[in-house]
Amino acid sequence: MDKEKQGIHHEDLALKTAAQYFGEELLRFMGVPGVVALAAPTETVKLEARKMYQDFNYVMEGGYWVHLEFESDLITLEDLRRFREYEASTSRTHRVAVVTYVICSSRVTEPVTELAEGINVYRVRVIRMRSRDGDKVFAGLEEKRRNGGKVQKAELVPLLLTPLMSSRLSVRERIVKSLEILQEEEAAVTGLEMEKMQAVLYTFADKFLSAGDLEQVKEMIAMTRLGQMLVEDGIARGIEQGIEQGIALTKRVLRLSAKGFTRDQIAEDCGIGRKEVDDILREEEDL
Template identity: 55%
Template sequence: MTNEADPQNIHHEDLALKTAAQYFGEELLPLLGITDNVRYVAPTENVTLEAKQMYQDFNYISTNNLWVHLEFESDSVTRKDLKRFREYEATTARTFNVAVITYVICSSKVKRPISSLAEGINVYHVKLIRLKNKDSDRLFACVKEKQEQGKPLEKEDLVSLLLTPLMSGNMGIGERIIKSLNFIQYASKTVTPIELEKMKAVLYTLAFKFLNKKELAEVKEVIAMTELGKMLVNDGFEKGLAEGEAKFVAIIRKKRAKGLDASAIAEELELETAYVEKVMELIAEGPSVSDLRIAQMILGQ
């Protein structure tokens, strides 16, 4: 069961995918069918002449100096989205004097999302990557077979597991998350400790995105009964998520201090207005309360 209607869960999928993009771009892009070779991460914030800040989901600079622009969409792609992506692309191309290709990573159940926008004599296109076209059952079978044959799991194998909650498949999302966590934990020597923690953080965040409280409790209970239970010491599961949530609180606090209202902040950060209003209400009630504490209150801790 998806918890997308709950304001506190609105942006968790984007947060998870941005983390994966930041730390595992070299492995992630081939899994998505993007063939450009990454050199390094590119800026994602552009300021136009009217001082309008535009936050893109993620940018890479490829080895041939082409910019690879990623946008993560959990809902159906709309004409409004395409207009926004076109604006991002045009501003980036003009500011940095580069060519830009926008890839929209779509995890919605819509089978044929729109990928082009015709206005006047111009037609704007994005490269659409639909994660539901990928089969998580088949991926798990391949990873298990490789493990049973005694072959070490490579980093690209582990990164592919981070996308399983967004793919199609017969398993429930909770079961996919548990399986992925187990594979990642048992192959922990393949990646650095920091990379391992980031992988867990991606899956934790997707768990909060897609599972209701009962399902989440079941997942935590199953994890606690395995060797992965040590990850839950001191309730690190919620702690890690709250730290990520606190970053959004900090941004909203700064925007509020500049005099922006909830609607304006929600539109600028692409968040639900109800979520921003709740954060601003808590800030107003306790100006000295830390961002982390407000995040914990938002998450119901």
């Protein structure tokens, strides 16, 4: 299925969040050369007004753009045609050179990287997350902490990608371990950055873990500021929905009463008790 027609997948959402907030550290960890100057537009409108949504773009020092695409499945020739179209439109619109990197988390050992059509050959550069060792990420951080070193943000960003890497640990163990390290090293990042890091890991947990394993992650998230925000948001939404439902119910009771329905008939039609109907009509009479 054409990716442009699909909804946002969990994995795409997590990686886009990481790219948005931790681009410089993320590119350095993945070995992408150059220095990020700023984030670039990811939406291109063609003449027929069809929008093409790229996963993420960076303007690099030197003026060229780095275009990131996140793929959890096979890279197909159709994907390469889509990436080529993105590059061509972006290059012409913004008058820049574009290099596409595909962040691939599938188990494919030899992904397709070239598309030869006519006299032209189009290429992308693939970064395979499965070839990265998540255990080394954890070991490096643990050694630095053990020696009393101060952990930097750039050293925490790779934790966000450990669910996609190879490891002797299960995905649940990797996510839990990453959340624990983040909580212990919260001084290395801002409050907003910590919330985004936790959100990325929780999104991966929601995608990869069973209901039972997910519960442990939910318990950890609940103790964080992100968890508090989710709870507060849930309460706020609940109150808002309750108010809206109450207004709708009152309007329905008043409308049926105006049509001459008895209070017992109104109660039966609205699925509420007679006392509640009486209270609504009494409040209306008192206004």
